[in-house]
Amino acid sequence: MLAKRIIPCLDVRDGRVVKGTNFRGLRDMADPVELARFYNASGADELVFYDITASAEGRGLFTDILRRVASEIFIPLTVGGGIRSLEDFDRVLKCGADKVSVNSGAIADPSVIAAAAKRYGDQCVVLSMDVKRVEGRFRLFAKGGREDTGIDAMEWAVRGAGDGAGEIVLNSIDTDGVKNGFDLEMLDALAARVHVPIVASGGAGNMEHFAELFTHPGVDAGLAASIFHSKQVDIRELKDDLRGRGVEMRI
Amino acid sequence: MTAIVDYGVGNLFSLSSSLRFLGVETEVVREAEALRRAERIILPGVGAFGDARAKLDETGLVPVLLEEAERKPLLGICLGMQLLFERSFEYGEHPGLGLVPGEVASLGEDLTDKTLKVPHMGWNSLEIVKDDPLFRYFRDGEYVYYVHSFYARNCRESTLGTSRYGDLAVTGAVRRGNVWGTQFHPEKSGDAGLRLLRAFAEL
Numbered sequence: 001m002l003a004k005r006i007i008p009c010l011d012v013r014d015g016r017v018v019k020g021t022n023f024r025g026l027r028d029m030a031d032p033v034e035l036a037r038f039y040n041a042s043g044a045d046e047l048v049f050y051d052i053t054a055s056a057e058g059r060g061l062f063t064d065i066l067r068r069v070a071s072e073i074f075i076p077l078t079v080g081g082g083i084r085s086l087e088d089f090d091r092v093l094k095c096g097a098d099k100v101s102v103n104s105g106a107i108a109d110p111s112v113i114a115a116a117a118k119r120y121g122d123q124c125v126v127l128s129m130d131v132k133r134v135e136g137r138f139r140l141f142a143k144g145g146r147e148d149t150g151i152d153a154m155e156w157a158v159r160g161a162g163d164g165a166g167e168i169v170l171n172s173i174d175t176d177g178v179k180n181g182f183d184l185e186m187l188d189a190l191a192a193r194v195h196v197p198i199v200a201s202g203g204a205g206n207m208e209h210f211a212e213l214f215t216h217p218g219v220d221a222g223l224a225a226s227i228f229h230s231k232q233v234d235i236r237e238l239k240d241d242l243r244g245r246g247v248e249m250r251i
Numbered sequence: 252m253t254a255i256v257d258y259g260v261g262n263l264f265s266l267s268s269s270l271r272f273l274g275v276e277t278e279v280v281r282e283a284e285a286l287r288r289a290e291r292i293i294l295p296g297v298g299a300f301g302d303a304r305a306k307l308d309e310t311g312l313v314p315v316l317l318e319e320a321e322r323k324p325l326l327g328i329c330l331g332m333q334l335l336f337e338r339s340f341e342y343g344e345h346p347g348l349g350l351v352p353g354e355v356a357s358l359g360e361d362l363t364d365k366t367l368k369v370p371h372m373g374w375n376s377l378e379i380v381k382d383d384p385l386f387r388y389f390r391d392g393e394y395v396y397y398v399h400s401f402y403a404r405n406c407r408e409s410t411l412g413t414s415r416y417g418d419l420a421v422t423g424a425v426r427r428g429n430v431w432g433t434q435f436h437p438e439k440s441g442d443a444g445l446r447l448l449r450a451f452a453e454l
Contacts, residue, residue: 001375001376001415001416002371002373002374002375002416003373003374003375003376003394005373005374040441045373045374070264070265070268071268071271071272072268072272074265074268074269074272074438074439074440074441074444074445075396075439075440075441076396076439093262093264094262094264095264096262096264096265096268098262098265098439120297120298121297121298121299122370122400123297123370123372123398123399124297166370166372167372195368195369196368197368197370197372197373217366220368220372220373221373250374250376250394251394
């Protein structure tokens, strides 16, 4: 059967991996290529690279890093951050990305999803969403979680999947960086609305949180950054533990 | 030399990098002459079948591919594997290369459990149903990486390995004579995938 996926996320700024709490107070952690090697060896199922400052400051992507990683690590690589156009898709795909994650770029120009899906296939287009509860509703945020778009997040997801996004990464701003567990309520709400794979992001603090996450069948993967970077949770141990609990895992 | 056929479909970066990583001499080719010169050929591909078939036809390489498949190992990957079959029902009906008996059909339509997601995306274990030199360094049940919405069926005689998705045994690897195919991406299947490519490079 299809295994659930464990995905470390490398937020990259100026060629270094950083991870903040609630998107603020970034702390420098490691060299992305080194870290990618480490995760590949520890059994990560996929790697995600986000250029976290690109949206806000218009920076280009770290294509050199990407090319180096893709030349020696042969698991799926997703790249995001500052993706706005087909040219951006093209640039990172040529450097070895398998999937391209679009967030603020799709909010600015929603047609980029359909255009990219048509050119590169649905499997290549990941819709990444930063979502926060506002007045009891799930609201879509832009610019790395700093700007309320006023858009209903679930409507946005349905539209994105309809336009050809082959996967959705749901990052809950409410739980991100807090390490109290994934936002299961928000994930369930999304799983009830879309039929594409869902990657849960934001809130992982320990192994228990992943075990809890995968009791929700609509969720396909768990993504986290700081708990893996800080070696608080070891991916190999995590996968062994989850398999022991009956979760399908690639070991 | 291992030739990777470039017909404008999909990303060849990972595939050529993985072969280079294994120390396999590789060329990304568009010329008939290079296919004739190659010791083995890889036919990659992502996207829609009809479009890929049209692009492959445009290169004029089809007759050479069919000819060379008689005398040297050919490996189709993902959509490249699907192209090896007789026909596909992806958005209409399209003729394949007819190198492997069978057809390509919608996974979504054939899955009984409609809660299962399509595309079938992620790591699934490959159960070997027929031993083959392709599995020389590969262990039964190892996980490989899939991304696809259509799959090969009615190809039992050629099937080397399958992966379970709901009630379907999804065709994972096939072989007929010199022609091999994998629905999954060995170039994205970590160490297990590299070992499979190594075995192919030694054929």
